[in-house]
Amino acid sequence: MIYLISTLLLSSVLTTKILFVAIGRGGSPGFFEYMSILVLAVLIIVGTFNYINGRGKQKPEKLVVEKAGLAKFLVILSILFISTSLFINFNKKAVLWDAVALYDARARFLVKGIDFSEMVEISKYDSNNSYYYVLYPPYTSMVHYLWYELGISIPVGVFYSISLLLLAVVIYYVTRKHQSLIVAALLTFIVVSNGVIFSLSLSEYTNLPFTLQMFLGVFLIYEYLKDGSKWKIFYGIGLVITTMWIRFLEPIWVGAVLALFISTFTKKKFSKELLYPVLMLVCGVIEYIAWQSFVSGSVDTTKMVSFSAIRFLEPIVGIFTGSLTSIFAFFVKSWGLILPVHIFAIYLAILNKKKLNFLQMFMIFTMLIYFSGLYFVSFQSVWWDKLGDSLVRGSTFMIPISGYLVLEYLNGKKN
Amino acid sequence: MSLGRFKYLSGNFGDNHLLSIFFSIGWKTSSLLGIIFLFVLVAWVYIYIRGESTIKNKISFFIVGLTSVFTFFVSNGFVNQENVNFGNYLYSLYGITKQSFELLSNISLITTFLYGAFLFNEFDSLKNKKKVNNKFGISNKMLMTIPFLGILAWYSLQTLIKADDYLSYAKFTYEDAFENYKSIARLCEIVPENSAIIIPVQGIDWPDISNAPIVRYFLFPRMIVSSSDLTSQEKAAKLKEAYFISLNKGNKLFWPIIDREKEVVYFAPNNPLGYSDLIVVNKENGMVIYKIIFQK
Numbered sequence: 022m023i024y025l026i027s028t029l030l031l032s033s034v035l036t037t038k039i040l041f042v043a044i045g046r047g048g049s050p051g052f053f054e055y056m057s058i059l060v061l062a063v064l065i066i067v068g069t070f071n072y073i074n075g076r077g078k079q080k081p082e083k084l085v086v087e088k089a090g091l092a093k094f095l096v097i098l099s100i101l102f103i104s105t106s107l108f109i110n111f112n113k114k115a116v117l118w119d120a121v122a123l124y125d126a127r128a129r130f131l132v133k134g135i136d137f138s139e140m141v142e143i144s145k146y147d148s149n150n151s152y153y154y155v156l157y158p159p160y161t162s163m164v165h166y167l168w169y170e171l172g173i174s175i176p177v178g179v180f181y182s183i184s185l186l187l188l189a190v191v192i193y194y195v196t197r198k199h200q201s202l203i204v205a206a207l208l209t210f211i212v213v214s215n216g217v218i219f220s221l222s223l224s225e226y227t228n229l230p231f232t233l234q235m236f237l238g239v240f241l242i243y244e245y246l247k248d249g250s251k252w253k254i255f256y257g258i259g260l261v262i263t264t265m266w267i268r269f270l271e272p273i274w275v276g277a278v279l280a281l282f283i284s285t286f287t288k289k290k291f292s293k294e295l296l297y298p299v300l301m302l303v304c305g306v307i308e309y310i311a312w313q314s315f316v317s318g319s320v321d322t323t324k325m326v327s328f329s330a331i332r333f334l335e336p337i338v339g340i341f342t343g344s345l346t347s348i349f350a351f352f353v354k355s356w357g358l359i360l361p362v363h364i365f366a367i368y369l370a371i372l373n374k375k376k377l378n379f380l381q382m383f384m385i386f387t388m389l390i391y392f393s394g395l396y397f398v399s400f401q402s403v404w405w406d407k408l409g410d411s412l413v414r415g416s417t418f419m420i421p422i423s424g425y426l427v428l429e430y431l432n433g434k435k436n
Numbered sequence: 437m438s439l440g441r442f443k444y445l446s447g448n449f450g451d452n453h454l455l456s457i458f459f460s461i462g463w464k465t466s467s468l469l470g471i472i473f474l475f476v477l478v479a480w481v482y483i484y485i486r487g488e489s490t491i492k493n494k495i496s497f498f499i500v501g502l503t504s505v506f507t508f509f510v511s512n513g514f515v516n517q518e519n520v521n522f523g524n525y526l527y528s529l530y531g532i533t534k535q536s537f538e539l540l541s542n543i544s545l546i547t548t549f550l551y552g553a554f555l556f557n558e559f560d561s562l563k564n565k566k567k568v569n570n571k572f573g574i575s576n577k578m579l580m581t582i583p584f585l586g587i588l589a590w591y592s593l594q595t596l597i598k599a600d601d602y603l604s605y606a607k608f609t610y611e612d613a614f615e616n617y618k619s620i621a622r623l624c625e626i627v628p629e630n631s632a633i634i635i636p637v638q639g640i641d642w643p644d645i646s647n648a649p650i651v652r653y654f655l656f657p658r659m660i661v662s663s664s665d666l667t668s669q670e671k672a673a674k675l676k677e678a679y680f681i682s683l684n685k686g687n688k689l690f691w692p693i694i695d696r697e698k699e700v701v702y703f704a705p706n707n708p709l710g711y712s713d714l715i716v717v718n719k720e721n722g723m724v725i726y727k728i729i730f731q732k
């Protein structure tokens with residue numbers, strides 16, 4: 022099941038990438054854009070090859086028969102939440118603000134034959150927003166475009182309810198493999214009914230597809246480190262690095278690369294395994310350059326975020342003048358109650374007297390990336406304090422990870 | 437301290453800077469005390485887990501537990517007051533912002549969960565006729581995780597609390613989302629597709645209709661011209677002609693300002709643009725659409 026969902030997600034990314042190069046971008050694609058398609062295609066093929074090869078060798082999983090009453094109840098409740106999301110999206114007559122301004126707008130322009138390069142051109146009398154249409158990578162807009170081109174008559178919001186459903190299935194299956202039935206059902210319920218995640222399934226934003234792909238990718242890498250299945254590492258790399266195709270501004274993928282580097286390098290024996298973090302880094306850089314080169318070719322990027330000596334000096338001086346503390350306070354306040362849960366999930370390593378595992382390292386790096394990102398942005402723009410909501414929406418992939426670690430500790434089942 | 441600060445802010449103490457500093461420090465001190473209070477509580481839990489609980493500790497824990505539950509409900513009550521009234525309602529009445537109450541509610545929720553975990557452990561120990569002071573037993577594991585599972589459960593509960601809001605999404609239309617949607621829809625009806633439409637400078641006065649990407653979504657392929665880009669007569673002349681819809685908020689705010697005598701229009705303050713012709717294209721339900729032909 023996990024293999025099928027991963028293949029589905031990677032294929033949809035690949036399709037949108039090909040479509041973007043063929044009709045979406047306008048002009049002639051660069052070398053790295055072709056490379057990023059090639060890299061993803063190779064990762065899917067090699068992953069699938071390893072999956073087929075490894076199937077026979079897999080040990081049959083021992084499923085302990087458990088009392089399923091409460092678990093069934095929780096699963097039914099989760100289904101109820103997903104159905105509600107579906108019902109609401111089926112009936113919606115409008116998409117939300119950011120989708121009107123950007124994600125759905127780009128899809129509608131594409132339908133009318135306006136490609137991404139021309140979208141910059143149509144903003145010529147609106148210089149404040151001239152880079153707006155290329156600020157975010159095109160994944161969700163391409164999905165909306167396909168949705169309209171295929172003539173699907175139900176509202177496009179249903180795609181986000183399907184993403185919620187896939188997230189639920191993924192969480193249930195990955196947890197069920199290592200934990201009891203009740204833990205799998207409980208975690209699925211906790212995530213699906215989470216206020217932030219549920220409301221994301223009702224908004225046509227990039228956050229939920231990003232959460233789904235990031236969680237699944239990171240978890241596949243975590244499982245690879247435990248059981249050594251090669252298809253999981255190839256698929257995991259593919260899923261994590263192509264989250265850049267969904268959201269580009271927060272380099273969370275770097276956190277996963279660093280965590281994988283540390284996880285493989287701290288192992289005693291040196292082997293071929295060490296190549297995977299390097300492979301992930303190379304694929305990540307290709308993916309990064311592919312979108313970045315398109316953006317710099319389309320607009321004057323200095324308008325977006327400017328880099329100069331003073332831009333770097335200011336934040337360093339800020340450490341001594343108290344800016345660091347006030348932004349830290351803002352960071353903690355905006356993240357809210359979920360932050361102690363994340364910190365506890367990391368602290369569990371100390372409590373269990375174990376080394377930090379891949380997931381915990383990934384969470385530490387993610388928090389550092391978010392914080393340093395916010396800190397640097399605070400010196401460059403006056404609207405940095407509006408990023409609080411964005412931080413909460415963008416970091417939802419950490420909720421199932423923390424939930425998994427906390428429940429694993431409580432359940433105490435070793436694997 | 438908060439009350440004093442409010443009295444100062446509301447002018448009851450006059451223009452006394454010393455008082456201002458005093459109350460600001462007081463305000464910050466009370467927040468700091470709140471954080472210290474939380475730390476002390478966490479330290480108690482830690483001591484309890486290590487098996488050093490005494491009757492005195494239990495009684496103080498009981499008091500803290502009750503206070504937390506009480507504070508949680510009261511602070512949420514205040515937050516709700518602002519939700520049903522108007523923005524800044526709490527600040528205008530008590531001098532304390534909604535965010536402060538939310539912070540208080542969050543802190544008291546954590547302490548409530550901590551107390552809940554404590555109770556759970558107590559009952560568990562009683563049931564199993566064990567001594568409470570077991571170090572890192574199963575129940576202590578539960579004690580550690582309950583506050584955090586409680587937080588996750590609280591997020592789920594919030595979805596249910598807000599169920600009405602979410603269900604109202606099913607009836608969600610663009611008229612609900614955008615204050616000036618009717619004006620945008622009217623422009624779409626009247627203005628030919630190969631024309632340009634001028635919109636106000638992007639800002640909080642007209643949050644939706646001044647936002648070019650939002651307007652373009654409904655009016656494409658018409659060219660959207662932000663007033664902030666029409667900085668000179670030369671630029672306007674280059675555009676030759678365009679359409680716009682007049683906007684107003686009661687009798688307070690108007691856009692644009694038209695001076696028929698001088699034959700100029702102010703799309704942005706202090707930036708008069710001369711026209712050679714200004715035609716009313718459509719006038720219905722108080723909405724007026726103009727076609728402007730700029731002077732060369």
